[in-house]
Amino acid sequence: AIWMTQSPTLLSASTGDRVTISCRMSQGIATYLAWYQQKPGKAPELLIYDTFTLQSGVPSRFSGSGSGTDFTLTITFLQSEDFATYYCQQYYSFPPTFGGGTRVEIK
Amino acid sequence: QVQLQESGPGLVKPSETLSLICSVSGASVTRNYWSWIRQSPGKGLEWIGDLYASGTTNYYPSLRGRVTISFDTSKNQFSLSLSSVTPADTAIYYCARLQKGGSGVVTGWLDSWGQGVLVTVSS
Numbered sequence: 001a002i003w004m005t006q007s008p009t010l011l012s013a014s015t016g017d018r019v020t021i022s023c024r025m026s027q028g029i030a031t032y033l034a035w036y037q038q039k040p041g042k043a044p045e046l047l048i049y050d051t052f053t054l055q056s057g058v059p060s061r062f063s064g065s066g067s068g069t070d071f072t073l074t075i076t077f078l079q080s081e082d083f084a085t086y087y088c089q090q091y092y093s094f095p096p097t098f099g100g101g102t103r104v105e106i107k
Numbered sequence: 108q109v110q111l112q113e114s115g116p117g118l119v120k121p122s123e124t125l126s127l128i129c130s131v132s133g134a135s136v137t138r139n140y141w142s143w144i145r146q147s148p149g150k151g152l153e154w155i156g157d158l159y160a161s162g163t164t165n166y167y168p169s170l171r172g173r174v175t176i177s178f179d180t181s182k183n184q185f186s187l188s189l190s191s192v193t194p195a196d197t198a199i200y201y202c203a204r205l206q207k208g209g210s211g212v213v214t215g216w217l218d219s220w221g222q223g224v225l226v227t228v229s230s
Contacts, residue, residue, distance in 0.1 A: 001168075032208050034216035043201055043220035044152070050208070055218065087152060091214045095167045098152040 002026050002090050006099030012107040017078045021086055021102045025069040029092035035064055035073045036087045038101075044087060048073065078104075109133040111202050111221035119196075119228050125189040128179075129202030129221060136183050140205035142217060143176060143187045147198035157205055157214055158185055165213065192228045199223040 003026035013019050023033065031051035036044035046055045048064040051071060061076045075082055083106055088099040115127035129141070143155040156166040158176045166174050175188040189196060203217040 030211075032212055036217075043203075043223050044217075045220070046216060046218045049206070049216040049218075089152075089216065091208050091212055091216060094157075094165055094213050096154045096214050098154075100151055 001095055002029065002093055002097055004088060004090060004097055004099040006088055006102055008102060009100065011102055011104045013078055013104060014107045015078055015080055018074065018076045019078055019104060020075075021073040021088075021104075023066075023071040023073070023088035023099050025071075025090060028068045029090045031067050032090060032092040033064070033066070033071050034089045034091065035062075036089065037082075037084045038087065039084045047086075075104075109204055109219040111204065111219060113200060113202050113221045113224040115200075115224060115226070117225055117227060119192055119226060120230050121193055121228055122191055125187070125192050125196065125200075125226055125228070127187045127200055127202075127224065127226070128184050129186070130182070130184050131204075132183070134204065136178055136185050137180055140207055140215070141176075141185050142203050142205045142214075144201045144203060144217070145196075145198035146201070146223070150198075153198075155187065155189075155200075159207075194228050197226065197228045199225050 005024045007022045033051045035048040038044040063074045065072050085101045085103045110132045112130045119125045141158045156176045173190045201223045202221045204219040206215045208215040
């Protein structure tokens, strides 16, 4: 299985900040990567797939980049509804695997 | 808009079989791909398996031999069966619709999720 290291585990930020979350793979996955947002007590929601493509309805302040082994989720101008936990997921090979998550909290 | 809803017992005894149903509305189960995922505090998000429109399945290696995912087309549902459960199988179980990646990959990303159901394995 492909191992994923997501960092940081916890990110303290303020509304209006620009934040970046990193996801590093144990081997190259081309651009077969998705990002999800999860709020307490809720299921994860898809934000981005194929590294760059924004899911329909997701605000444009979310963006993804990277290829191979290093990927980034960026949120520009953080909003109050963005405080949540974010996960990356690779689908280059089976089984698909998730990163350990990054919790974005209010500073 | 696709909607998914998990249902099943919230408590299962060790060594017994965990059985869950995912009811789908807004899409045909036989014309899409589907997955089961679980989430526990100790292990994070863990993929259980995929069910493809053809009826073919693909299971997480460590669960093979214990897991079965299948269609119930008459009710537009699909199901999860996990046998010989232990307390380590305690988790929130989610069903989701799978969007298959490019031609070079066998799986993909999850664009619609059920709300999840907590299953506790305990005597």
